[in-house]
Amino acid sequence: MKAIEKNYLLPFCLVTSLFMLWGLANNMTDTLLSAFKRIMSMSDTQTSLIQFAFYGSYFCFALPAALYIRKYSYKSGITLGLALYALGAILFMPAAKAASYTFYLIAIYIMAGGCSILETTANPYILAMGDPSTATRRLNIAQAFNPVGSITGILMSKYFILSDISLYSVSGTYTALGCVLLIIMVAMFFAKMPNGSDASTASNGTSAQSLVSRLMHDKMYVGGVIAQFFYVGAQIGVWSFTIRIVMQEMDMLEAQASNIYLITIICFCASRFIYTWLMKFFRPSKLLTFGAVASAICSAIVAVSADTGWFMVTVLVLVSVFMSLMFPTIYGIALNGISQGDHPDDAKIAASGLIMAILGGALITPLQGFVSDTCGIYISYLIPSFCFIVVFIYAIYATKKESIC
Numbered sequence: 001m002k003a004i005e006k007n008y009l010l011p012f013c014l015v016t017s018l019f020m021l022w023g024l025a026n027n028m029t030d031t032l033l034s035a036f037k038r039i040m041s042m043s044d045t046q047t048s049l050i051q052f053a054f055y056g057s058y059f060c061f062a063l064p065a066a067l068y069i070r071k072y073s074y075k076s077g078i079t080l081g082l083a084l085y086a087l088g089a090i091l092f093m094p095a096a097k098a099a100s101y102t103f104y105l106i107a108i109y110i111m112a113g114g115c116s117i118l119e120t121t122a123n124p125y126i127l128a129m130g131d132p133s134t135a136t137r138r139l140n141i142a143q144a145f146n147p148v149g150s151i152t153g154i155l156m157s158k159y160f161i162l163s164d165i166s167l168y169s170v171s172g173t174y175t176a177l178g179c180v181l182l183i184i185m186v187a188m189f190f191a192k193m194p195n196g197s198d199a200s201t202a203s204n205g206t207s208a209q210s211l212v213s214r215l216m217h218d219k220m221y222v223g224g225v226i227a228q229f230f231y232v233g234a235q236i237g238v239w240s241f242t243i244r245i246v247m248q249e250m251d252m253l254e255a256q257a258s259n260i261y262l263i264t265i266i267c268f269c270a271s272r273f274i275y276t277w278l279m280k281f282f283r284p285s286k287l288l289t290f291g292a293v294a295s296a297i298c299s300a301i302v303a304v305s306a307d308t309g310w311f312m313v314t315v316l317v318l319v320s321v322f323m324s325l326m327f328p329t330i331y332g333i334a335l336n337g338i339s340q341g342d343h344p345d346d347a348k349i350a351a352s353g354l355i356m357a358i359l360g361g362a363l364i365t366p367l368q369g370f371v372s373d374t375c376g377i378y379i380s381y382l383i384p385s386f387c388f389i390v391v392f393i394y395a396i397y398a399t400k401k402e403s404i405c
Helices: 006-040 049-071 074-090 092-098 101-127 132-143 146-160 167-190 208-216 219-240 242-250 254-278 284-303 310-323 326-339 346-356 359-375 379-404
Strands: none
Touching: 006 049, 006 074, 006 101, 006 132, 006 146, 006 167, 006 219, 006 242, 006 254, 049 074, 049 101, 049 219, 049 346, 049 359, 074 092, 074 101, 074 167, 092 101, 092 167, 101 132, 101 326, 101 346, 132 254, 132 284, 132 326, 146 167, 146 254, 208 219, 208 346, 219 242, 219 284, 219 310, 219 326, 219 346, 219 359, 219 379, 242 254, 242 310, 254 284, 254 310, 284 310, 284 326, 284 379, 326 346, 326 379, 359 379
């Protein structure tokens, strides 16, 4: 059965383009840690506050976004998300004039709030575009374009920020992005989306208490939220310190080390397409099990591979290869039972819980930064290794659950 039906092709393509936009923001933000460390002479713990602001905002905006699209429509959520994303990016310019790290964190918080709304809107919308049996594969297809935005973000950082590190190189790049986002917002506002995909009438009469109660009793969903929290923490931690660890291992400057980071994201992108193809033959939960084990092992190897040169760098890249399927697969497994159950519209609120789990990037990354400052950047990779073990436990549970069903 086709994952994308013909009548959903155009809206699928439009919404999939949003996956590239927040991928761009995510990975441009990753490179900011190295930029601010140089500009303001900060510690790893201090620069990790960038990720705290970014992914903390995801947590704060996800549930209000779900309630917003539940009351109005997916399209209105997309428009609001793009507006906040653009506003936050444009605020980078006054932040540069003020030369204030706090101002930058506020701008990042607003920008990430827009990205949170976009993710909360786009993910369940993609799941709803067709047969439920192909929902996880469909989401993996859409999510496969997220790293395309990531690659674009890294290239923008490499040529416009890291090549000439200053507050104005950072702010000028983000302000230009904000102007482009305003144009996209206008285009999305006038785009025609299917009414059937926006409508949110089924659960408007459902009390919040009964809805939350149903979700809390769904072990697959609750486990998915926990697994997503630790996965995002691992992913952001791995990527946030990639440039720094490559600089230290290979004796490179930021712009050179960003080439390795770019290769990492390209491999991440390619492997996500491979995983999506493999889902024709293997259950998503079994692929998730394999990816979690391999990622945990590779992260642990990085932790003990100081001064091994290209061997360590290769293993670091492999972490991203193996973890690439995790976010959409956890998301799909956790929501699939809800979207096919007696209350399918619960998926809109349930989706916000999985986006709120992105808080893992805000809390676990500073922890990794603290370990890096106190024990060394290599040892800090034991943190994501532990996180992948949590994902492995969820994958095993999901596999057993599927076997029983």
